[in-house]
Amino acid sequence: MRRIDQAWVRAHPLPPVEADNDKNSRGRVLVIGGAEFVPGALRLTGEAVLRAGAGKLQMATVKSAAMALAVLMPEAAMIALPADADGEIATDAADLLGERLGRCDVVIMGPGMSAAPQTSDLVKAVLARTAQDAVVILDAAALTCARDLQEDIRQRDGRVIVTPHHGELSYLTGVPTEVIAADAAKAAQEVAEAYGMVVLLKGAQSFLASPAAETLMYEEGCAGLATGGSGDVLAGIIGGLAARGAEPLQACAWAAFIHGQVGATLSKQVGTVGFLARELLPLIPRLIDEASET
Structure with a gap:
């Protein structure tokens, strides 16, 4: 098993950004999520998308939060979506997103959403309307719906990414968290192979698995990253790098590395714990540049 470290990212460089590139060449990302209960989560993901270098960003959330966001x-x-009685995105929102989904290079779904009976139907509808060659990142509540959408995901030829922690992977698979923790690398690889998708299993040690590659490990995180919104930022970094042209596995590996490096930097500047997820955002571009230097 290989470690994701400075040597790995330099051996797997991101697609170059040329001086004459415009924003269209760096990809179009649509982030879907949020709810009346968590109206600001999408800001973290959306800004991370841009900080990671994507060219264009669209965000879709419940109408009550859309204007402020x-x-x-x-x-x-910004795209305002209907909400259900619980303040979550309504199932028919996919119809309103329509052609926008087909024109995106990356779709991120789940930040700020809660698992609800209709969530699986919404995720299924979004998958059906998204371009076949686009990268789809399922985070938080959206990734837990994957257990009902195995065939839909397999049809996307490895271009679906999920970013669970141990509890979410337990919900997805029905395997107890203690069994997952006992061999997290194996758990991630088994799910990746079963669904034909990329799995970034987050934890003190994070494991990155895909059906066609060796499992990778990242173990340089820090305690301060275990804070609300940190995972929303990670999902955005993945999406931004994928929009720039990185393949799903590469985008995840780079994102895990940069996310960890940002956390380590803030641990020194602010404190071991107590820094905020939004404080991660401004550091992302510089650390991507530093990791890209040869």
């Missing part, structure tokens, strides 16, 4: 994130186009 649009003002907070003037760099993004």
Whole structure:
């Protein structure tokens, strides 16, 4: 098993950004999520997408939160979606997203959402409308729905990414968390092979598995990253790097490395714990540049 470290990322460089590249060449990302209970989560993911270098960003969330989020994130186009009685995105929202899904290079779904009976139907509808060659990242509540969508995911030829922690993988597979923890690398690999997708299993040691590659391990994280919103930032970094042209496994490995490096930097600047997820965001571009230097 190989470690994701400075040597690995330098051996697997990101697609270059040329001086004459415009924003269209760095990809279009659509982030779907949020709810009336957690209206700001999408900001973390959306900003991370742009900080990682994506060219265009659209965000879709419940109508009650959309205007405030649009003002907070003037760099993004905003799509207001209907909500159900619990303040979650309604199932028919996929119809409103329509052609936008087909024109995206990356779709991120799940930040700020809660698992609800209709969530699986919404995820299925989004998968059906998203371009076949796009990368789809399922995070938080959206990834737990994957257990009902195995065939839909397999049809996307390895271009679906999920980012569970041990509890979410337990919900997805029905395997107890203590069994997953006993051999997390094996658990991640088995799910990757069963669904034909890329799995980034987060923890003190994170394991990255895909059906066609050796399992990778990242173990340089820090305690301060175990904070609300940190996973939303990670999902955004993955999406931004994928929009720039990185393949799913590479985007995940780089994102895990950069996320960990940002956490280590803030641990020194702020404290071992107590820094906020939004404080990760401004450091992302510089650390990507530093990791890319040869």
